[in-house]
Amino acid sequence: MSQRIDKPALIRYLRDQFCLDWQGIHGIRYWSRVRYNGLLMARENDASVHVVELFAFFHDARRFNDHRDPEHGIRGAELAWQLKDRLFEATDHEMALLTEACHEHSNGLIEADITVQTCFDADRLDLARVGIMPNPFYLCTDQAKSTSMLMPAIERSIRLKVY
Numbered sequence: 001m002s003q004r005i006d007k008p009a010l011i012r013y014l015r016d017q018f019c020l021d022w023q024g025i026h027g028i029r030y031w032s033r034v035r036y037n038g039l040l041m042a043r044e045n046d047a048s049v050h051v052v053e054l055f056a057f058f059h060d061a062r063r064f065n066d067h068r069d070p071e072h073g074i075r076g077a078e079l080a081w082q083l084k085d086r087l088f089e090a091t092d093h094e095m096a097l098l099t100e101a102c103h104e105h106s107n108g109l110i111e112a113d114i115t116v117q118t119c120f121d122a123d124r125l126d127l128a129r130v131g132i133m134p135n136p137f138y139l140c141t142d143q144a145k146s147t148s149m150l151m152p153a154i155e156r157s158i159r160l161k162v163y
Ligand SMILES: [Fe+2]
Pocket: 059, 060, 072, 073, 105, 106
């Protein structure tokens, strides 16, 4: 996978600053499933694998609680900007996509660039872990809405799989 992220160092950094339960519903295990979902879809829809991976790491990294925290996506993107060129590299275009995906991922948006849509869906496909069945009406991409993606993703989230 991407060699443009110093993953051991990035994960260590994110863990050290994470305010919540690292193994909890918004922690590293969940991020691993978001990444897995995103990479599966990116194989088919040409979304940026690099942005999808970065999104998995950053979108909830700056959550302050496990409930309502409307600014957390903005904080996640800010952290990504701080760590760019230290723990990962990204082009301006990749950063623009990552920023939009982080900012908007919990706002219910559906229309966006395919990479941003894939990030949204990677996140939404894991909602069953908190007892919410992903509704295809609120998914963006054909990949996420397909039964072959949706049903296994629900299964992974219910079983709290780690990748
Ligand atoms: Fe989030």
